[in-house]
Amino acid sequence: MATPAPSTELHELVREQLAADEIRYTTGRRSVVATIQMASGPRTAAELSRSPRMAVPVSSMYRTLSILEESDVLRKHHGSDGVGRYELAEWLTGHHHHLVCVSCGAIEDIEVPRHAESELKTIVDSLGGDAGFRVLDHVLEIEGVCHACDERLTTESRSS
Amino acid sequence: MATPAPSTELHELVREQLAADEIRYTTGRRSVVATIQMASGPRTAAELSRSPRMAVPVSSMYRTLSILEESDVLRKHHGSDGVGRYELAEWLTGHHHHLVCVSCGAIEDIEVPRHAESELKTIVDSLGGDAGFRVLDHVLEIEGVCHACDERLTTESRSS
DNA sequence: TTCCTTGCAAACGATTTGCATTGGA
DNA sequence: TCCAATGCAAATCGTTTGCAAGGAA
Numbered sequence: 001m002a003t004p005a006p007s008t009e010l011h012e013l014v015r016e017q018l019a020a021d022e023i024r025y026t027t028g029r030r031s032v033v034a035t036i037q038m039a040s041g042p043r044t045a046a047e048l049s050r051s052p053r054m055a056v057p058v059s060s061m062y063r064t065l066s067i068l069e070e071s072d073v074l075r076k077h078h079g080s081d082g083v084g085r086y087e088l089a090e091w092l093t094g095h096h097h098h099l100v101c102v103s104c105g106a107i108e109d110i111e112v113p114r115h116a117e118s119e120l121k122t123i124v125d126s127l128g129g130d131a132g133f134r135v136l137d138h139v140l141e142i143e144g145v146c147h148a149c150d151e152r153l154t155t156e157s158r159s160s
Numbered sequence: 161m162a163t164p165a166p167s168t169e170l171h172e173l174v175r176e177q178l179a180a181d182e183i184r185y186t187t188g189r190r191s192v193v194a195t196i197q198m199a200s201g202p203r204t205a206a207e208l209s210r211s212p213r214m215a216v217p218v219s220s221m222y223r224t225l226s227i228l229e230e231s232d233v234l235r236k237h238h239g240s241d242g243v244g245r246y247e248l249a250e251w252l253t254g255h256h257h258h259l260v261c262v263s264c265g266a267i268e269d270i271e272v273p274r275h276a277e278s279e280l281k282t283i284v285d286s287l288g289g290d291a292g293f294r295v296l297d298h299v300l301e302i303e304g305v306c307h308a309c310d311e312r313l314t315t316e317s318r319s320s
Numbered sequence: 321t322t323c324c325t326t327g328c329a330a331a332c333g334a335t336t337t338g339c340a341t342t343g344g345a
Numbered sequence: 346t347c348c349a350a351t352g353c354a355a356a357t358c359g360t361t362t363g364c365a366a367g368g369a370a
Contacts, residue, residue, distance in 0.1 A: 024344085026350065045335080060351055062335060078238035082359085083334070099293050110291055116283045123276045128302050131270055133259050135304040142288045144295040184369085186325070205360080220326055222360060242334085243359070326367075336357070343350075 010037060013092060014073050021071050028056060032064050033073065033088070041098070041107040042077050042085030079107055097140040103149035110142070170197060173252060174233050181231050188216060192224050193233065193248070201258065201267040202237050202245030237299075239267060257300040263309035270302070 014033055015025040031054050036043060048054070049061035056064075065086050068074040074086045079100065085107065090096070095117065099108045112120070120140065128135035145153065174193055175185040191214050196203060208214070209221035216224075225246050228234040234246045239260065245267065250256070255277065259268045272280065280300065288295035305313065 024349070026344090028351080057352060058334085059336080059353075063337095063351080066336090076240070078240070078242045080236070080238070082238045082242050082244055084242055097287070099288065099291055101293075102296060108291070110287060112283075112287060116287065119279060120283060123272075123280060124300070124302050127257070127270060127272060127276065128259065128304055131259055131268070132307040133261075133302065133304045134310050135302055136262060137303040139299075139301040139303065140284070141299040142284050142293065142295055143297040143299065144288055144293045147292040150294050184324070186369095188326080217327060218359090219328075219361080223326080223362095226361090322370090324367105324369080326365105328364095328366105330361105330363080332359100332361070334357100334359085336355105338355080339353095341350105341352080343348105345347090345349100 007034075007037065010092060017073055018071055023067060023071060028054070028060070029064055029068065032061070032068065036074065036086060036088055039087070041109050042079075042087040044083050044085050046083075048086070077107070079105060081105060097142065099146065100141050100143050101146035101149055102143050103145050103153065106146060108146070112140075167194075167197065170248075170252060177233055178231055183227060183231060188214070188220070189224055189228065192221070192228065196234070196246060196248055199247070201269050202239075202247040204243050204245050206243075208246070237267075239265060241265065257302065259306070260301050260303050261306035261309055262303050263305050263313065266306060268306070272300075 011025070011030060011033065014030075018025050018029075032048060035048060035051050035053055045058055045061045045065055048065075049056050049058045065074060065076075065084075069076055069086070072089050073092070075089045077085045077087070077098075079085055080102070087093070087109070093109075094111070096109050096111050099110050101107075120138070124138045125135055171185070171190060171193065174190075178185050178189075192208060195208060195211050195213055205218055205221045205225055208225075209216050209218045225234060225236075225244075229236055229246070232249050233252070235249045237245045237247070237258075239245055240262075247253070247269075253269075254271070256269050256271050259270050261267075280298070284298045285295055
């Protein structure tokens with residue numbers, strides 16, 4: 001199981017990973033990685049590019065993101081709106097899953113206790129194997145209503 | 161657990177569901193539902209609209225699809241490419257998950273044996289509960305290489 | 321007649337790409 | 346110096362919408 005990298009060490013890991021592909025770890029790329037690391041879940045190119053810390057055109061942001069994705073530093077997801085959202089690859093953060101709020105669309109990371117993850121893996125491997133599939137990974141998204149939305153919805157229904 | 165509806169009965173269920181929203185079950189909508197039912201996994205608007213059986217402009221297809229989605233007849237997913245893909249809602253097909261081939265992008269439905277599904281549900285409910293989340297549903301995607309791609313890749317590597 | 325549905329074309333938003341400029345090894 | 350990285354603008358692609366025509370109740 002990968003250990004979430006401390007902030008200092010993270011950039012060194014990324015630098016090495018990029019170096020293997022002969023790609024430079026520029027200031028721009030570094031701040032994208034830093035900003036994504038701060039975030040509590042996947043972020044869109046638009047969100048990242050308008051982040052005060054960098055203020056870079058979206059086109060450049062997309063270029064940076066796809067380079068980092070191809071080098072396996074970032075991973076791309078698509079929420080229910082189809083917009084791409086990026087987060088650090090799991091070898092940098094540790095394996096995790098997502099809580100998706102069907103009300104506000106927010107996606108939050110969730111860590112899975114070792115025993116649960118191991119049951120999960122057993123189930124997944126068995127399902128994939130039965131289907132003649134070479135299983136590489138799995139993605140679990142838990143859909144529901146986040147605490148904030150739950151309260152808001154409750155309040156609204158009371159006042160109506 | 162929902163029972164996969166036999167083809168004849170399916171359209172009657174859909175008709176009733178639409179009737180509840182005072183929406184007509186037209187020929188066009190009916191063939192979309194029929195085509196999706198035939199498919200082995202979620203389909204994009206483009207695929208459906210160019211399907212020989214209907215040959216309808218994509219714009220109309222999107223309208224049909226969103227009506228059916230809003231009435232909870234279809235469910236929309238976004239694959240790794242961010243393109244929307246539609247399939248019958250689970251109350252019409254029974255609960256299932258997906259195998260996603262990282263090589264060719266194909267998505268295939270997979271049924272999950274009752275015992276595995278029940279373990280899965282236990283894990284999901286517990287994870288969501290711990291996070292203060294009101295859990296409604298879960299999506300499990302198994303990523304890997306499908307049998308066809310696996311053979312192709314093996315052959316290619318041999319010949320290189 | 322009166323809505324609902326459909327086709328076509330234009331509009332939109334997210335993402336990609338061409339090209340000239342900038343910046344670091 | 347020289348090639349990679351960046352900014353800007355134009356092009357693409359999936360998806361949505363306005364509007365006029367066709368159809369069913």
